[in-house]
Amino acid sequence: MASVRLIQATTLEEALAIRAETGARPVAGATEIYVARAASDMIGLDLSGVAGLRGASRDGEGWRIGAMTTWSDIADADLPPQFDGLRAAAAGIASAPIRNQGTLGGNICAARADGDGAPCLLALDAEIELQSAAGARRAPASAFILGECSVDCRDDEIVSAIIVAARPGARSGFRKLFIPGLDRPPLVSVSAMLAPAPTGRILRARVAVGGCSPIAMRLATLEAALTGEPLSSTLARHVADVHLQHLTPPEDGLASAAYRREAAKQALREMFAAMTGAEADAA
Numbered sequence: 001m002a003s004v005r006l007i008q009a010t011t012l013e014e015a016l017a018i019r020a021e022t023g024a025r026p027v028a029g030a031t032e033i034y035v036a037r038a039a040s041d042m043i044g045l046d047l048s049g050v051a052g053l054r055g056a057s058r059d060g061e062g063w064r065i066g067a068m069t070t071w072s073d074i075a076d077a078d079l080p081p082q083f084d085g086l087r088a089a090a091a092g093i094a095s096a097p098i099r100n101q102g103t104l105g106g107n108i109c110a111a112r113a114d115g116d117g118a119p120c121l122l123a124l125d126a127e128i129e130l131q132s133a134a135g136a137r138r139a140p141a142s143a144f145i146l147g148e149c150s151v152d153c154r155d156d157e158i159v160s161a162i163i164v165a166a167r168p169g170a171r172s173g174f175r176k177l178f179i180p181g182l183d184r185p186p187l188v189s190v191s192a193m194l195a196p197a198p199t200g201r202i203l204r205a206r207v208a209v210g211g212c213s214p215i216a217m218r219l220a221t222l223e224a225a226l227t228g229e230p231l232s233s234t235l236a237r238h239v240a241d242v243h244l245q246h247l248t249p250p251e252d253g254l255a256s257a258a259y260r261r262e263a264a265k266q267a268l269r270e271m272f273a274a275m276t277g278a279e280a281d282a283a
Contacts, residue, residue: 067105
């Protein structure tokens with residue numbers, strides 16, 4: 001029978017030493033780890049007692065969210081509208097016990113194709129901070145996730161925080177679509193951040209889709225189409241099939257690839273409509 005043995009750490013320095021010496025896999029909220037490793041023995045590095053890895057705060061020219069920050073923490077955090085998408089995703093995660101235990105760092109490291117965290121972090125242009133005994137480094141969220149269940153984290157490293165540059169006046173959104181009546185992950189999830197210039201036109205647009213490829217993907221052509229447009233109720237009209245052509249949705253018993261791509265298009269339109277107080281056009 002498989003077993004999981006946890007080694008507890010109380011400081012980041014102790015955690016990094018244990019990680020380097022044993023290769024123990026970091027465990028945050030443990031909502032994913034036991035399912036993923038149920039078939040094999042493993043040694044886990046329990047980070048729940050490490051101070052300084054939890055909470056969201058202003059840090060220099062941006063924001064720092066500790067990797068051990070729970071979804072409930074994020075949903076209740078006093079963050080600017082730039083983080084509305086992430087807060088909405090946090091509030092909609094599973095059940096209250098999961099939100100109270102699951103962490104943002106654990107979610108992004110799990111790198112599930114249908115994870116709620118990745119589209120939000122891509123839309124926020126977030127960076128992942130990693131610590132090792134040799135020092136710290138940062139990786140863009142877009143480069144950190146290498147594939148499904150695969151991330152750019154060395155055997156001696158621990159994800160310590162998510163860093164997001166402040167974008168004055170920016171707002172973000174999030175949407176996900178389920179099949180009604182099924183207790184399953186969402187078919188698709190989408191997130192966007194729109195940062196305006198003083199003129200009111202969009203200076204920076206970031207849009208990402210989860211559940212339609214092995215990893216969450218940015219929609220670069222849609223971002224380009226939105227840039228320079230007024231931040232107004234007309235944004236949803238820019239969402240078109242051409243912007244989703246590079247996605248590779250799975251085919252399974254829940255939905256076809258074509259259905260998922262159409263669902264992503266509708267979710268994007270609904271999200272932009274909600275962000276601008278408009279009505280979403282029919283698909």
